Amino acid sequence: MAAVGIGHSPTFRRWDGTPENSVGGISLKALRRAIQDAGANPADIDGLVMDPSTTTGAFWPQGKPLPWDAINAYNRTDDPLDGITGLSADWILANMLELSGIGFTMYGVGCMSNAICVAAQAIGDGRAHTCLVLKSWHNLEGRYYQGGANAGNAIPGSSAIRSLWGTPACFGTAVQFAEYCRKYGKSHDMMAPFIENSRKNGLKFPEGYWAQHRPEEITPEDYAAARWIAKPANLFDNDMPIMVSAAYLFTTAERARHLKQKPVYILNHATSRTRPRGLTPTLDEVEEDTARTARKIYEGAGITANDLSFENMYDGFALFHQFHIEGLGYRGLKFGEALDFYQTDISISGPNPVSPSGGNIGCGRSRFWMHTDCIQQIQQRAGERQVTGVKPEVAVSGGPMPVGGNYMVWSATPD
């Protein structure tokens, strides 16, 4: 199967309260743009895969009046916050009447990476032939991770232990990175070129938040001066929550030939659902799992690390990107070598592009820039961000976590 259309909404730091910029509103925009980009007839689309969760950690505050103007601006479902702080397939279909041929809907929960795997498998299994894939995020005013379950008096499951003691979200990755530095004799400042490169690439991504709203680079000096969030993870090792939506249109290789854009084929998808022994995976567990994931990725796609033109593994937290690419053996990397690799030319114009999308660090929290970039690079539609030091033929993207995620291989050719 192949990706044939991309649609992105505009980005916002937080919802402004208007119907058109609600998470439902921006989702409709992204979906329609993907269909238009592909040159497809909406009535020919028979599948919809999406993530119903849209929170970045922001929840509708208890007791706050509901935003009825925005709710009633659309055809609603039984849940008044559907389209505001969450998104169901029913809501989408009630507001996109042009999608008259949908016979298959499924949720790919978590992030776009999972939704892509679900959609790819659905088309492979013949459950749909032309499928929209959607991931949207909302962000509200105020601080995030303060509401929802975190505001309650009791928290179920292992979160009771993690959240009770109030560690920030990046704590686990910070612990792994600290052990990484100890084991391999590396230091946090060696991450600076990666951060600088990611933001530079992100500023060349016109769909991204930083390019649209705050075209700020992050220099090594900026990085070194940033405050710690969970030492050794600093502010710029974390991504910033935003409102954004992206949609892709996938179809069979045969149908893709008749659409507007150059098809980008998915050669394989792979999943890690490894359960660590403790609440936070150890570095050993991370390395074992990223290596296992890489074997699955390569074996299923029928490729080796040498076939990768570039990589777009997840980066939101920046301090685990090296776990992903060391597991992949990108450019022959072994465990403990990525930070030295970052000191070489990892730019889009060099022979070893690292995260040409800029990822979440370069574009804001979405977990989908990497996928859009793989498609655009292979289609030669990445504009200023287009890789020039390599021929974009085969790429890998995915995440979120090194232990626990979904990954895919994109290709200019179907085999």
Next chain:
Amino acid sequence: MILISFDIDGTLEEGDPPGILTIEFVREAKKGGFLVGSCSDRPISAQRAMWKRHGIDVDFAVSKHMLGDVKSRFAADVYYHIGDREDLDKRPAEQAGFEFLWPHEALEKPWG
């Protein structure tokens, strides 16, 4: 001598979200002979670029946790930090020996 440190996001009109303090307010403070600068989570290079864009030659531009450094670098009779967050502005300002003002308090204060 009075030193004023400005938070940006949620405090200045240039912030994300915009605050109630105008750039003109900062310019007037500088013209009035105060030591002025920014203390923000924005990259230092972005803070400097913002001040340059507005033609204000600030005395410092630092990250959020560096108010103590500012105090040790500049001799002043009183040090103020103006910001919009209890946890990221008020508390660290007071820990660093600054007096803290919310943006509306800064507007109401007779600076002359």
